[in-house]
Amino acid sequence: MTVVGYDGSFTGLFTAVFEIYEYKISDSNITRDIVANSSLFGNTHIVTTDETKASRVYKKLQSVISAKTFKQLYDVYLSEIKDIDNVLFRYMQYALQSKFVIENDYSNADVLMIQQTSRKVHREKHRMEAFVRFKLTKDNLYYATIQPDYNVLPLICKHFKERYADQRWLIYDVQRKYGLYYDLQKVEEVKLDFSEAATTTNIFSEEEDIYQELWQVYFSNVNIKARKNLKLHIQHVPKRYWRYLVEKQV
Amino acid sequence: MNTDRIKEKLSILADAAKYDVSCASSGSDRKNNNKGIGNASNGICHAYTEDGRCVSLLKILLTNHCIYDCAYCVSRKSNDVKRVAFTVQEAVDLTINFYRRNYIEGLFLSSGIFSNADYTMERLVLVAKKLRTEHKFNGYIHLKTIPGASDDLIKEAGLWADRLSINVEMPTEKSLALLAPDKKREDMLRPMQFLKDAIIKHTEEKKIFSKVPMFAPAGQSTQIVIGATPETDLEILYLANGFYKKFNMRRVYYSGYVPISNDNRLPAIGTPVPMIRENRLYQADWLIRFYGFPVQEIVNKDNPLLDTDIDPKLSWALRNLHLFPVDINKADYKLIMRVPGIGIQSAQKICAARKFRLLSSMHLKKLGIAYNRAKYFIESAGEFEKKDWQAYQLKSIIVAEANSKYKSNFSPQLNLF
Numbered sequence: 001m002t003v004v005g006y007d008g009s010f011t012g013l014f015t016a017v018f019e020i021y022e023y024k025i026s027d028s029n030i031t032r033d034i035v036a037n038s039s040l041f042g043n044t045h046i047v048t049t050d051e052t053k054a055s056r057v058y059k060k061l062q063s064v065i066s067a068k069t070f071k072q073l074y075d076v077y078l079s080e081i082k083d084i085d086n087v088l089f090r091y092m093q094y095a096l097q098s099k100f101v102i103e104n105d106y107s108n109a110d111v112l113m114i115q116q117t118s119r120k121v122h123r124e125k126h127r128m129e130a131f132v133r134f135k136l137t138k139d140n141l142y143y144a145t146i147q148p149d150y151n152v153l154p155l156i157c158k159h160f161k162e163r164y165a166d167q168r169w170l171i172y173d174v175q176r177k178y179g180l181y182y183d184l185q186k187v188e189e190v191k192l193d194f195s196e197a198a199t200t201t202n203i204f205s206e207e208e209d210i211y212q213e214l215w216q217v218y219f220s221n222v223n224i225k226a227r228k229n230l231k232l233h234i235q236h237v238p239k240r241y242w243r244y245l246v247e248k249q250v
Numbered sequence: 251m252n253t254d255r256i257k258e259k260l261s262i263l264a265d266a267a268k269y270d271v272s273c274a275s276s277g278s279d280r281k282n283n284n285k286g287i288g289n290a291s292n293g294i295c296h297a298y299t300e301d302g303r304c305v306s307l308l309k310i311l312l313t314n315h316c317i318y319d320c321a322y323c324v325s326r327k328s329n330d331v332k333r334v335a336f337t338v339q340e341a342v343d344l345t346i347n348f349y350r351r352n353y354i355e356g357l358f359l360s361s362g363i364f365s366n367a368d369y370t371m372e373r374l375v376l377v378a379k380k381l382r383t384e385h386k387f388n389g390y391i392h393l394k395t396i397p398g399a400s401d402d403l404i405k406e407a408g409l410w411a412d413r414l415s416i417n418v419e420m421p422t423e424k425s426l427a428l429l430a431p432d433k434k435r436e437d438m439l440r441p442m443q444f445l446k447d448a449i450i451k452h453t454e455e456k457k458i459f460s461k462v463p464m465f466a467p468a469g470q471s472t473q474i475v476i477g478a479t480p481e482t483d484l485e486i487l488y489l490a491n492g493f494y495k496k497f498n499m500r501r502v503y504y505s506g507y508v509p510i511s512n513d514n515r516l517p518a519i520g521t522p523v524p525m526i527r528e529n530r531l532y533q534a535d536w537l538i539r540f541y542g543f544p545v546q547e548i549v550n551k552d553n554p555l556l557d558t559d560i561d562p563k564l565s566w567a568l569r570n571l572h573l574f575p576v577d578i579n580k581a582d583y584k585l586i587m588r589v590p591g592i593g594i595q596s597a598q599k600i601c602a603a604r605k606f607r608l609l610s611s612m613h614l615k616k617l618g619i620a621y622n623r624a625k626y627f628i629e630s631a632g633e634f635e636k637k638d639w640q641a642y643q644l645k646s647i648i649v650a651e652a653n654s655k656y657k658s659n660f661s662p663q664l665n666l667f
Contacts, residue, residue, distance in 0.1 A: 106603035136350075214348075222305060229300070233300050233301070235302075
């Protein structure tokens with residue numbers, strides 16, 4: 001068993017795939033965390049991310065799978081699920097070896113896993129597009145914090161950029177400690193130091209409280225009590241999201 | 251801004267609007283091309299109320315003043331409730347500020363009828379126009395068409411709104427005459443026909459001139475109240491089917507009647523909402539629209555009521571056992587889709603995956619079909635739960651296995667006779 005460590009980037013993953021072929025590593029275990037996964041007796045191979053190597057794998061792969069499936073591989077990579085890199089590798093291996101297009105071979109465990117994981121990531125992306133709650137700050141910035149199950153910020157960027165084209169906004173992933181900032185022209189990745197900011201309440205504009213209250217009033221009045229069904233409610237909005245939702249803060 | 255006053259209005263006018271169950275924000279393709287705010291091409295549910303319904307749009311009445319006295323409506327003239335009205339500007343401000351915070355996909359604006367139909371419709375149109383022109387708002391707008399409003403106003407509404415709807419509410423003319431004596435069925439059907447024609451005309455023009463302004467890109471919808479009057483599922487589904495066919499309706503909504511009055515023409519306050527029946531009607535509606543079932547296969551003279559204990563697809567299968575088992579590895583996609591326990595996506599997956607190898611029960615379980623239900627209706631790689639079950643035996647086996655999670659929550663209503 002050879003542990004193959006890479007830097008966690010998408011290009012890094014593809015470089016790792018390239019090098020597994022290049023060095024003919026037969027029994028590999030790809031990991032983003034080399035410290036936790038190196039074994040005492042096995043070999044270790046450290047990958048240095050390399051555009052050229054990665055793009056050779058991209059190109060080859062794109063000739064055997066559709067653009068849509070290739071996009072799914074990126075979504076799956078963002079899931080950060082344990083061992084997912086090895087599933088991705090086996091999938092690519094299968095796609096490259098096979099004489100026919102394998103992306104619909106759902107009775108193959110890896111193909112099914114990729115399809116199912118990409119749906120999970122897509123669902124989380126959709127949830128974030130729904131559950132982001134902007135708060136307006138005094139300097140006219142619409143600010144929101146999120147804590148998604150998967151690293152979906154790169155996937156929701158386009159949606160928010162297109163939708164809120166005329167307002168400055170910042171969406172921050174508190175768990176992965178980075179955010180997206182839109183300055184009316186372009187979106188940038190940002191890192192914030194949270195030592196003091198955001199914990200103080202007075203950064204928000206005066207009308208912010210009013211609209212939050214109005215939203216809560218609205219939310220409680222559209223509910224039909226005779227139809228109460230909390231089980232269904234929680235199924236749609238699992239409790240882990242509640243702390244970020246204005247309407248659940250009453 | 252007088253916050254308390256707005257809060258009061260919002261609570262009254264949201265409360266009065268909530269019995270309109272439509273919440274869809276999909277089906278449009280409005281883009282944010284003018285560097286304004288919003289787009290309407292997604293269909294996102296931003297919140298869910300404790301009754302489990304999606305909140306996608308800010309759904310409000312402009313006013314709950316009304317000249318009509320429809321027995322089933324909270325805003326009826328004779329009901330002793332506080333009457334308020336939003337100004338056009340207030341409705342616009344709420345929409346924009348909620349939208350900017352990502353609370354909503356857009357606005358669903360309805361209204362009680364004050365003074366007359368045209369006066370009311372004009373106000374609704376004005377809100378939509380202001381949003382589109384003054385605020386460059388490209389989010390979703392759903393406007394109610396007021397029965398009896400003039401064609402010109404309906405046409406203008408179509409220019410600003412994504413979807414228009416007019417609710418028939420009562421499944422038959424007889425029920426309408428009984429509960430809403432001031433309203434005429436004709437006044438509801440005429441605007442539907444008008445809108446259908448206008449949308450078709452617009453599509454034709456668009457083929458010739460690419461720059462024709464949008465006209466109700468998300469089409470029209472309607473709502474039928476169920477459980478307030480004694481119509482059968484047969485009557486309701488045939489009516490809905492007619493709406494889909496005749497008026498190109500995008501959606502027909504079924505709203506289980508929530509008792510709100512002591513009027514003896516209606517179920518008393520405290521009567522449970524017919525939620526299971528409502529659910530079965532939606533399932534039947536889906537079978538008609540997406541699964542290719544003609545309506546008469548689901549309900550007909552011999553079976554005018556949908557079963558409440560099993561879903562309509564299973565009912566259909568049990569009535570047609572001679573068509574089963576279906577061979578998963580060979581049968582046509584359309585037939586696989588009809589197997590209880592297999593949905594559209596699973597059917598697609600099965601048809602894609604079987605090209606690679608023969609599918610066995612093991613594969614099917616992993617694909618995510620409801621195998622415990624489907625197994626009685628399919629044959630895969632030589633395997634088949636072959637027993638000479640009679641329909642009623644099979645039904646009791648499946649019902650016992652499934653043990654609906656809703657059973658304790660709701661009681662059925664109006665299926666006792």
